[in-house]
Amino acid sequence: MNKNDVKRILAATDHTLLRPTATFDEIKKLLTEGMEFGCASCCIPTSYVDEAVDFVDGALPICTVIGFPNGYETTGSKLFQTEDALEGGASEIDMVINLGWVKDGLWDLIYDEIEQIRDLCDDAILKVIIETSELEDREKIRLCEIVTDCEADFIKTSTGFASGGATPDDVLLLCRHVGPHIGVKASGGIRTLEDALAYLEPSFVTTHWTRARVSAFAIRKHEGRNALNMNYMKIDNTYIIRIDRGEEIVKAVNDICREENITLGSLSGLGAVDSAKLGLYSLEKREYIVNKFEGEYEITSLIGNITTKDGVPYIHMHMTISDITGAVMGGHLSEARVAVTCEIVIRTAEGTIEREPDPVIGINMMVFPESSL
Numbered sequence: 001m002n003k004n005d006v007k008r009i010l011a012a013t014d015h016t017l018l019r020p021t022a023t024f025d026e027i028k029k030l031l032t033e034g035m036e037f038g039c040a041s042c043c044i045p046t047s048y049v050d051e052a053v054d055f056v057d058g059a060l061p062i063c064t065v066i067g068f069p070n071g072y073e074t075t076g077s078k079l080f081q082t083e084d085a086l087e088g089g090a091s092e093i094d095m096v097i098n099l100g101w102v103k104d105g106l107w108d109l110i111y112d113e114i115e116q117i118r119d120l121c122d123d124a125i126l127k128v129i130i131e132t133s134e135l136e137d138r139e140k141i142r143l144c145e146i147v148t149d150c151e152a153d154f155i156k157t158s159t160g161f162a163s164g165g166a167t168p169d170d171v172l173l174l175c176r177h178v179g180p181h182i183g184v185k186a187s188g189g190i191r192t193l194e195d196a197l198a199y200l201e202p203s204f205v206t207t208h209w210t211r212a213r214v215s216a217f218a219i220r221k222h223e224g225r226n227a228l229n230m231n232y233m234k235i236d237n238t239y240i241i242r243i244d245r246g247e248e249i250v251k252a253v254n255d256i257c258r259e260e261n262i263t264l265g266s267l268s269g270l271g272a273v274d275s276a277k278l279g280l281y282s283l284e285k286r287e288y289i290v291n292k293f294e295g296e297y298e299i300t301s302l303i304g305n306i307t308t309k310d311g312v313p314y315i316h317m318h319m320t321i322s323d324i325t326g327a328v329m330g331g332h333l334s335e336a337r338v339a340v341t342c343e344i345v346i347r348t349a350e351g352t353i354e355r356e357p358d359p360v361i362g363i364n365m366m367v368f369p370e371s372s373l
Contacts, residue, residue: 009196011255014185016043018065018160024048028055035059035312038255041092046085053089057309057364058334059254063092063125066117069161071096071129075113082120092125093117096159099131102139107146114150123292127154127185132174133164140170141177148179156185165189168198232256237349243342249273249302250315250335253344257313262306263352267317269302271342276321278331286362288332296339297321300328306346309355309364 015034017026027048034042035056043063044052052062066081067073073081082093095117101109118126128150130143147155155174157166165188174184190196232241239260243252253267274296279288304317320330355364 005197006193009193010037010039013037013039014041014043014063015039018043018045018068024051027052031056031060036258038258043094046081049085049088049090059312061091062089063094064090066093066095068096069159071098072100075116078113079116079120082117086120086124090124092127093121094127094129094156096129099134102135102143107142111146111150114146114152118150118152125154126152127156128152129156129159131159131162132157132170133162137173140173144174144177148182152182154183154185156187158188160188237347239346241344241346243338243344245338245340247338248335249338249342250317250333253315254313257306257315262346262348263308263313265306265346265348267304267306267344267346269299269342269344271299271338272340273297273299273321273336274339276319276336277334278319278329279334280331281363283361288334290334291331293321293329295323297323299342302344307353307355307366314355314364
């Protein structure tokens with residue numbers, strides 16, 4: 001296995017710690033590793049979501065679990081857990097279904113529960129854990145249909161706390177029976193890099209498999225491409241980057257900066273997006289007021305700088321976009337998905353400039369060493 005294979009696996013990992021005795025020091029270590037290695041997300045207990053979101057400061061998606069690990073809580077309880085996690089800043093939700101309902105054939109209740117949680121999630125990713133080791137194939141197939149109809153983002157094999165984890169046969173069965181836009185997450189039973197790499201190979205999956213993940217190794221595909229399959233080159237102190245259709249711009253720039261250890265620089269770019277979240281910082285509320293745009297937009301300006309926070313690359317970007325009428329919108333960029341292509345140039349400088357939270361203003365401000373003044 002070569003270095004690029006290892007990078008592909010690590011870049012797609014849902015780095016996970018759900019042990020009941022996990023401490024926040026252990027969670028911070030997990031999060032630091034997730035940022036360092038460019039993981040797809042870190043999956044942690046709900047009680048740590050608020051602190052984790054503050055710790056990563058936008059550099060890494062935070063995932064948490066609902067109804068975990070047994071799934072037999074009431075729907076109302078799961079809805080409360082979901083709402084609480086989302087308010088804390090979680091961007092991915094892994095929910096466990098009620099297996100008793102499956103065995104009783106109460107498909108309408110399962111559908112209703114998933115649909116209600118899906119509605120709460122809005123833009124957050126929803127993964128539905130079905131515990132394949134406890135199910136017959138006909139039950140797995142029926143759940144694939146329900147998860148597809150509810151428009152969840154992923155169907156997930158296992159919690160890791162039942163009698164078994166993912167198997168290639170189960171993953172292929174789910175892949176064949178979910179809709180074309182539903183991902184499959186294989187959880188448990190992936191013990192080696194070779195096992196993880198097998199799930200990345202095109203020969204493993206059927207033609208309509210669009211996205212996949214596994215825990216502890218999580219594989220994420222979009223339109224047949226690995227999430228970090230970007231093209232870039234370096235000339236002197238300059239990086240020229242092409243981000244392709246379907247990729248998220250902020251994450252892509254973060255990944256490049258971590259991979260190349262870029263700690264100080266400026267960036268500019270252009271391209272086209274089909275969704276964007278742009279914000280204005282409210283000093284009164286001490287938070288960004290975010291507007292979401294969906295549709296066809298040209299990037300008329302994309303600028304930003306690169307510094308560090310807690311020793312990790314910190315990307316600060318602003319973007320303006322225009323619609324078909326020529327109307328222009330802009331603001332602080334928190335997320336944007338490429339519609340056609342995005343071309344970015346990063347110019348680096350030697351050294352580092354750290355950011356620290358300003359107690360009065362409330363944002364992360366540049367801090368300059370006294371010797372530099």
